[in-house]
Amino acid sequence: MYSVQITYFKCGGVSLGVGLHHYVVDGVSGLHFVNTWSDITRGLDVKFPPFFDRTLLRGRDPPRPTFDHIEFRPPPSLKISSNSTQSGLHDQNTSISTLKINPNQLNVLRTKFMEDGKSTVTYSTYEILSAHIWKCTCMARELLDDQETKLHIATDVRTRLDPPLPHGYFGNGILITTPIALAGELRSEPTRSAANRIRDALKRCDNEYVRSAIDYLELQNDLSALARGPNTFKCPNLAITSWVRLPIHEADFGWGRPFYMGPGRIAFEGLVYILPSPTNDRSLSVVLALQSQHMKPFEKFVHFYRSIRGVPNFCDHVTVFKQALSKALVPFYPAAGRLRCDNNGRIEINCNAEGVLLIQAETSSIIDDFGDFAPTPELEKLITSFKCGGVSIGVARHHYAADGWSGFHFVNTWSDMVRGCDQITTPPVIVLERTWLRARDKPQPTFDHIEYKLPPTLKTSSEKHQSESGHHCENETTMASIFKLTKDHLNRLKAKSKEDGSNNNNNKVGYYTTYEMLAGHVWRCTCKARDLRSKPSWYAVSRVHDAIVRMDNDYLRSAVDFLELQPDIPLLAPGGHTFKSPNLTVVSWVRLPIHDTDFGWGRPTFTGPGGIPYDGLAYIVSSPTNDGSL
Structure with missing residues (x-):
């Protein structure tokens, strides 16, 4: 019923793989077990015990199905046009892809729904995103207009029953809901029409329908004939399962919350999973398996925020x-x-x-x-x-x-x-x-302006002298890299700095800004990477903080006066020698309106430096989705 694999990575990270049999439990029950296990690992008591009474999902006596249960019928088969070849449509390799959908992109899609249909209906995020994926998949697969396509939706019936199943019910409470449409209709009609089909199918799944489905199954002589497999979801059909409301990031075994949780593998072509973000930033991940020949077109269609139909080319x-x-x-x-x-x-x-x-x-x-x-x-x-x-x-x-x-x-x-x-x-x-910003008359600099002094040069130890000559260092290749720091990462960094500096009487870490915290951390990590000695993070943060505090009106006026007295300003111009090892420059664009530039195509998906010309230059850039990441 359950299988578990623990993998230890060289870096110290750990992955936990859990396999469970869907005949016995669904996702809600599976995670109930795993999260209880993690609580016990941390010395906590069981939050709520499992409920095992399976008689709640028995058929009625006598069974009396009252609906046409199309979800148990065989799925539509693929129609092949006269100009298509068998080899081009069968035995294709399957590709798996993960697409990140941020809140801004969901809002764009939601707005498009309203514009397409002038509708006052409020659609759920699942209905909007599933309709978009269903339509894009039909387009990517280039299905014939008269091709039927069946969408399989895993529907939790726990709260749809009357009375609802008890909290903690341990078993499988999933019924597959299946709207059907013609591919030509999905392509030509507004996406809102696909969402309406999904909404109607979900709305139909009430207490009477679920009880009828149980009775229908009770009357079947061979339940194994209804088992779903690779032929169920493959082209021209699809299955979209949402894990958004499942507690998938709560399994803390003492290492903290997992930074990723998702399906260990996707067994069949046509399976799609919608996953929530581990940082609660309202972004979603779409993990799907399609035939390789269909994946590239799908990615192009689904990224509606890159090139929006109706917006001028x-x-x-x-x-x-x-x-x-x-x-x-x-x-x-x-x-x-x-x-x-x-x-x-x-x-x-x-x-x-x-x-x-x-x-x-x-x-x-x-x-x-x-x-x-x-x-x-x-x-x-x-x-x-x-x-x-x-x-x-x-x-x-x-x-x-x-x-x-x-x-x-x-x-x-x-x-x-x-x-x-x-x-x-x-x-x-x-x-x-x-x-x-003119200098005073007469200029009167009153501070020691170390910012205009030559930067420190790199000291080379005698041990390194033989292998790392000055000529060698000058010709090192420079690399540029981008690191995504989530809100959770930043909070952990702040907490760590507080712990590191808790014994220092001069530490005022509670007053430090995000820039001071992050710049101090980057500065220290750069020193460690360059094999330079460094003190704890809070020490670097305090140095950054003190330097910024010093920049008041008097200091700035003194700097302007200092520059006014210089006979040769170009000598002070920063360049490649200014920032290179052992020095560093950390520039923040966080408060700049870098994502407000809308030329009619919407907000930019990325704004950043076009090039980083020197070693030692670092930029901190805000997220275009305002999710708190940097």
């Missing part, structure tokens, strides 16, 4: 795009200028209205080829149209002229104008008054 949109850019440059006129040096060698902006460099490019790649988006004059813009219909906007600007706030102020104003919003929300005249 960029190539058709380019005229409006350029006109809006011209309009945006009027109030932001310095961005249309050029940088030059004045008579004293100082850099200034020449507002000559020469405009910006805009490049339009096309690529045969699709956005998904880039996975998690590994990073790649006055103002330069590169617009790349992807084969899948997605678009990326690359913006380059000179930091001598504008910082991140000003850069995004311009770009977001431009995107507003593309959408027809002529009103500028923040008057740029505030940005253009540069006299506010």
Whole structure:
């Protein structure tokens, strides 16, 4: 009935594999057992005992099925068109894929439902997502219009019965609900129609229907003939099982909550699972198995947030795009200028209205080829149209002229104008008054401005001297990488820093910001990776905190005065030598409006640095879904 495998990983992690027989228990009962086991492992008592009385699901005497139970009929078989080949449709390899669906994408799909049907019906997340998956699968499989397709929905009947099954009922309380539709109808009708079919099938599964189904089974001579297998769900059919309401992340055996829980394998083609996020960020994962030839088209169709039907294609949109850019440059006129040096060698902006460099490019790649988006004059813009219909906007600007706030102020104003919003929300005249940052007369720096001193050079131990000469270090290859930190990761980091610094009287860890915590942790980890000595995390965090606190009005005015007195400003310009080992720069974009740029295609799925030119540069970027991850 149960089988368990524990696997220990080299890194110290552990995986727990649990196999159970569905004839005996369903997911609710299976997790009841596993979570009770984990509680006992941690020394806790059994929260609620299992209930074993199976007579609650016996047939009536005499059995009296009153409904047509299509869920127990054989599924529709695949129709083959005259121009299709047998070899192209049978014996195909199966591919398994996991697709992450964030809350913003679900909201886009929900909004599309309302627009398609002008309906006042409130659909559940399961109905919306399952309808979308069912429709996309029909499209990816290129089914004939008159092809019947059957959707299998695992439905928990515990609360649908009257009276409901007792809490803790240990057994299998699942009935498969099966709406049927023609593939042509699913493709041509709004997705809302598929959702209505799913909703009607679920609504039909009430106490009378469930009791009728039990009676129907009671009358069957050979129940094994009704057993579901690979032929049940394969093309042209589908099964979508939701684990969203199951307590799949509560099995804490003393190592904490699992960071992943899902099916150990997907046995058959056509099986789909919807899983909740372990961080409770309201995102979902769709794990599915399809024939390999159908998986790529499915991924393209299901990613509705990349290229939305009805939204103008960029190539058709380019005229409006350029006109809006011209309009945006009027109030932001310095961005249309050029940088030059004045008579004293100082850099200034020449507002000559020469405009910006805009490049339009096309690529045969699709956005998904880039996975998690590994990073790649006055103002330069590169617009790349992807084969899948997605678009990326690359913006380059000179930091001598504008910082991140000003850069995004311009770009977001431009995107507003593309959408027809002529009103500028923040008057740029505030940005253009540069006299506010002039030095005092006369300049009077009052602090020791170590930020303008040369960075420390790398010390090389005598042991390393033979194998790591200076020439060798200069030619090390630099790698760029992206790490996703969830809200749970950040909370654990804060808790760990509190533990590490609890014995330090000067530790004020409760007042530290997320940036201070994360920057301190990154700084310390970088030192460890570079084989440099380091103190506990709280020490690095406190150094970051103290440096930021020091940056008040007096210090900033002193810095402006210090720069005013320098005879050769370019000597102070940071470059590759500034950030490389043993040094580091950690720049936060968390408070910048980096995801507000909507050119009519919706919010961007990713915004980040287009390239990281130097070793030692780090950026902290917020999530586009506001889920608290970084």
